[in-house]
Amino acid sequence: MENKLYVYNSKTGKKELFEPINPGHVGMYVCGPTVYNEVHLGNVRTFVSFDIIYRYLKYLGYKVRYVRNITDVGHLTESGEDKVLKRAKLEQLEPMELVQKYTNMFHEMMSIFNTLNPDIEPRATGHLIEQMEMVQEILDNGYAYEQNGSVYFDTLKFNKDYKSYGKLSGRKIDELFTETRDNLKNQDEKRHASDFAIWMKASDEHIMKWNSPWSVGFPGWHLECSVMSTKYLGETFDIHGGGNDLKFPHHENEIAQNIGARGVEPVKYWLHSNMLLMNGRKMSKSDGNTISPYELFTGNSEHVSKGYSPMAVRFFMLQSHYRSTLDLTDQAMQAAEKGYKKLMDAAQVVENMQYPGNNNNTTDIDEKILTILSAMENDMNDDFNTPKALADTFELVNYINKLKDGHLNFKEISIDTFNKIKDTFLKFIYEVFGFRKETAGEDNAMFEGMIELLISIRNEARANKDWATSDLIRDKLKELGIQLKDGKDGTGWSKI
Numbered sequence: 001m002e003n004k005l006y007v008y009n010s011k012t013g014k015k016e017l018f019e020p021i022n023p024g025h026v027g028m029y030v031c032g033p034t035v036y037n038e039v040h041l042g043n044v045r046t047f048v049s050f051d052i053i054y055r056y057l058k059y060l061g062y063k064v065r066y067v068r069n070i071t072d073v074g075h076l077t078e079s080g081e082d083k084v085l086k087r088a089k090l091e092q093l094e095p096m097e098l099v100q101k102y103t104n105m106f107h108e109m110m111s112i113f114n115t116l117n118p119d120i121e122p123r124a125t126g127h128l129i130e131q132m133e134m135v136q137e138i139l140d141n142g143y144a145y146e147q148n149g150s151v152y153f154d155t156l157k158f159n160k161d162y163k164s165y166g167k168l169s170g171r172k173i174d175e176l177f178t179e180t181r182d183n184l185k186n187q188d189e190k191r192h193a194s195d196f197a198i199w200m201k202a203s204d205e206h207i208m209k210w211n212s213p214w215s216v217g218f219p220g221w222h223l224e225c226s227v228m229s230t231k232y233l234g235e236t237f238d239i240h241g242g243g244n245d246l247k248f249p250h251h252e253n254e255i256a257q258n259i260g261a262r263g264v265e266p267v268k269y270w271l272h273s274n275m276l277l278m279n280g281r282k283m284s285k286s287d288g289n290t291i292s293p294y295e296l297f298t299g300n301s302e303h304v305s306k307g308y309s310p311m312a313v314r315f316f317m318l319q320s321h322y323r324s325t326l327d328l329t330d331q332a333m334q335a336a337e338k339g340y341k342k343l344m345d346a347a348q349v350v351e352n353m354q355y356p357g358n359n360n361n362t363t364d365i366d367e368k369i370l371t372i373l374s375a376m377e378n379d380m381n382d383d384f385n386t387p388k389a390l391a392d393t394f395e396l397v398n399y400i401n402k403l404k405d406g407h408l409n410f411k412e413i414s415i416d417t418f419n420k421i422k423d424t425f426l427k428f429i430y431e432v433f434g435f436r437k438e439t440a441g442e443d444n445a446m447f448e449g450m451i452e453l454l455i456s457i458r459n460e461a462r463a464n465k466d467w468a469t470s471d472l473i474r475d476k477l478k479e480l481g482i483q484l485k486d487g488k489d490g491t492g493w494s495k496i
Contacts, residue, residue: 025063030046030066031069035070043243053241053384070124072124085208120232124219127228154192169249238269243274243275278303308336316333321385323383359414363412393428
C-alpha cells in the first residue's frame with residue numbers, strides 16, 4: 001500500500017484505492033451535531049476520527065474542502081417532537097437561542113480536543129429554500145407524494161426503478177418497519193412503512209415552521225444533508241462520513257433523496273466510525289453507565305479515579321481504529337495518559353536536539369529508522385490506521401531516547417536520517433495526530449484543587465443560606481473563565 005491511500009467503503013464493504021473525482025482535490029462531508037444538548041463523548045470520538053482523516057488528507061497534499069453541518073431543525077424524537085424544540089421548552093429559551101448556546105459549546109469542545117475547523121459549516125435553517133426546491137424536484141420526478149400537507153418519499157417506487165434502497169445499510173425494503181423518526185401520529189398517511197417524510201406539516205403549537213407550497217411546516221431531518229452536501233461539494237463528491245448509527249436511516253435516505261432528485265449517486269466513498277463503549281457496555285444515562293467530557297477532564301465521576309487531560313483522551317481515541325469499537329475504562333485512560341506523556345516528551349527532545357557534525361554515511365540503523373518512518377505513512381495509508389501508526393512512532397521514540405541518553409551515538413545515523421526524523425515525527429505528532437502541548441500535570445492538579453476548594457466553600461454557604469457568598473464565588477469564577485454547573489449530583493465546573 002506504499003504511497004497509495006486505501007479507504008474502507010461502507011457501501012461496497014471493502015477497502016478501495018482512494019482516487020478523488022477531481023485529482024488533487026477532495027470533497028468531504030461529515031454529519032455534524034444536532035445542537036440541542038451538550039456534545040457527548042461518543043460524538044466527540046466521531047469528530048476526532050474525521051479530524052484525523054481530514055488532517056491526513058492534507059498531509060498527503062490534497063486540497064480538501066471539509067463541510068460539516070449544524071442540525072438545528074427537523075431531527076425528531078421517537079415521540080415525534082423536534083429535539084431542539086423539546087429542549088428549548090425545557091430550558092425556557094427561544095429555539096434559536098438554544099441552538100446558539102449549544103453550537104457555541106460544541107465549538108468550545110472541538111477546540112478543547114484540538115480539532116481543525118471545517119471549511120464550511122452550514123446550518124439546516126439557513127438552507128430552507130434549497131430544501132424546498134429538492135422536495136419539489138423529487139415530487140416532479142415521481143419519487144414522492146403529498147398527503148395532508150406532508151410530503152413522503154416513495155421508497156417502493158424508487159426501489160422499483162433503481163433497486164438500491166437499503167444497499168448501504170444492508171437492509172431489505174420488505175423487512176423495514178418505521179425507523180425513520182417521522183411523527184408517529186402520521187404513520188397512516190404513508191403508503192409503506194419504509195416511506196419517510198421529506199416535508200412535515202407542523203401542528204399549530206409547533207414553533208419552528210415555515211411556509212411552503214405544501215403546508216406550513218418544516219423539512220425532514222435527512223433532507224438537509226442531501227441539500228448542503230451537494231450545494232457545497234457538487235452532485236457527486238468524494239467522502240461522506242458519520243457515525244455507524246447514521247447508516248440507517250439517515251445516510252440511506254440521503255442517497256435515495258439525491259438520486260430521486262438528480263438521478264445520480266452522490267458519494268464515491270462512505271466512511272463510518274464505530275461507537276464508544278464504557279466498561280465494556282454501551283453508554284447509557286438510564287443505568288448510569290455514562291460520563292461527559294467535562295467529568296472525564298475533572299475526574300468528577302464514579303467511573304474514573306482522577307481527571308484526564310483532553311490530549312490524553314485524544315491519544316486514547318487514536319489507540320483504536322476508527323471503524324472499531326473503543327472501550328473507555330479508567331485503566332485504559334491511565335495507560336493513555338502515560339503513553340501521551342512519553343510521546344510528547346520525545347517530541348520535546350526532537351525539537352531541541354541538534355545534529356553535531358555533517359555525517360552522510362548510511363548505516364544499518366539508518367535503514368531501520370527509515371523503515372519505521374515509511375511504516376508510519378503506510379499504516380495511515382491503510383484506511384487511516386492510527387493505532388498501528390502510533391505503535392510505529394513509539395518504535396521511533398526508542399531511538400530518540402537512546403540518542404538523548406547517549407546509548408546511541410549520532411555518528412551511527414546520518415544527518416539526512418536525523419532530519420527526516422525531525423520532520424516526519426513532528427509532523428505526525430502535531431499535524432496528523434493533532435496533539436498539542438499541555439500545561440504540566442502538577443499545575444493542572446493545583447488549579448483543579450483550588451476550584452474544588454472554592455466549590456466546597458460555596459456549597460457550605462448555600463447550606464447556610466448565605467446566598468451573597470454563594471453568588472459572589474460563582475460570579476468571580478465566571479469572570480475568570482470558570483462556569484459552575486449545579487445539578488442533582490452536586491456542582492461541576494468547566495472552562496468557558
